[in-house]
Amino acid sequence: MVSTSERKAETKPAAAKLDPMRTRFAPSPTGSLHVGGARTALYNWLMTRKTGGQFILRIEDTDMARSTRASEESMKADLRWLGLTWDEGPETPRESEFPFRQSERGEIYQKMAKKLMETVGPDGKSVAYPCFSKQEEVDELKKAAETTGEFQGNFVSPWRDASPEEVQAKMDAGETYAIRFRVPKGKRVAIDDIVRGPVSWDAEATIGDFVLLRSTGVPVYNFCVAVDDALMGITHVIRAEEHLTNTLRQGLILEALGFKMPEYAHCSLILGEDGSKLSKRHGATSVTQFAEEGFVPDAMINYLVGLGWNDGTEKEVYTVDELVEAFSVDRVQKSPSVFDMQKLKWINAQHLHNMDDAKLAGLLAPFLVKAGLCKSADSPMVLVAAHMCKQKIQLLGQAADIVKEAFTYDLNATLASDESAAKLLQDDLKGLAKAVVEAYNAGEFPDPSQADFVDKYSAWVKEFGKKIGRKGKQLMQPLRLLLSGVMSGPDVGCQLRVVAIAKQEGIPCVSIAERMATLQAFSSS
Incomplete structure (x- = not known):
């Protein structure tokens, strides 16, 4: 077998206090931050907050054709919206010491590639070597080997065992070359993945010699990642399972450079409700889209953490602080998770219901302003x-x-279309309307333009009920109908207060005075 994996024990003994972890989130800025990436960032962030470590943001933008600074800025904005602030990375003090964008670390990769070319492996040969084969030559060699039945899926460079004289002659002629890693014969790479358990590879059979630097001088992804993880002191790599096979190349590079491999945790895929990999066709998948649809950061954090993890209890709603305390990457499951939009909405609702009014107001403001329902975010x-x-x-x-x-x-429209509203006519609804108008004209009805209206309205209702001899449903339901025009909805006092504010700000609405005029006409009809 090329790779092996064993089932990890479902339960583990209580672990001792964890040492501070240095983790990283390393997105490629080629689009938006999607659910999978956000979950990866979250798991890394939680473990550093739990252990008192550092969370590093690294931008893996070696794909120059697709990477954009606009995408990077979008991803950083999404991380900030989620509250996943980074300790080291772009726009932190450490950036003055060394760059965190791979596109700005070219000299570092060149230096490390040179080091590997100068390092002698166990077989007495350099760990890395120059390969002058052009891509068309590589393709031809593969095709020829396939024709003879000798091709096993790995390209064998004719420069692997070239003499120093041949190599020097090519260099003196100014020919360009790639730098390839020489995979030792019989070499195996093994890890004990925190999520997936023991995994090992037969390196020679799996990959053969691989490129570190292209002939253009551009470093290859796995080389950059291995070098960066080593130089940035990353202790734990928590990432998606699609990167599991990359661990082989990265492990070989780290070992050859003399660096200890970090611990790895490869998290399962997130699937759509139809069982396929989550994608745009399943609806919103980017953090920006969820924010625009009205989800709140704490709820997104709460939901994302549960896509592959639980603490062994029935608890479903967590604050961020509770998650920092409860989360542990060794409880992340191997099986794929299914993204459930209805569950996310339910969790979002729980967070909204439990939120302080002032905090909720700050989140609501942009939506109300955008809808033209108030003039500014600081509107009362x-x-x-x-x-x-x-x-x-x-x-x-x-x-x-x-x-x-x-x-x-x-x-009038409600009375004509709603049978339950029409039934209230049998309980002297017109008489109640007349009493409300009289209270309003007499100045007994509280002033909705005042900040304390909601409390005063509640007190007025009680006194008004005593005065006219109504209480309970005989008072509250018909009064709601008369003042709001409908049989159900939020608190009537709050409704009248927002109407008064809208009137003051020049927002189109049916004012309190206009409603009283309607009640006057209704009671007299």
């Missing part, structure tokens, strides 16, 4: 809307719909 309407909508929404954007509905009012 935002805090009232937060309190009014908190228990009724799953997503932030839904608050805009609730506020918008509060601005509307059509009592």
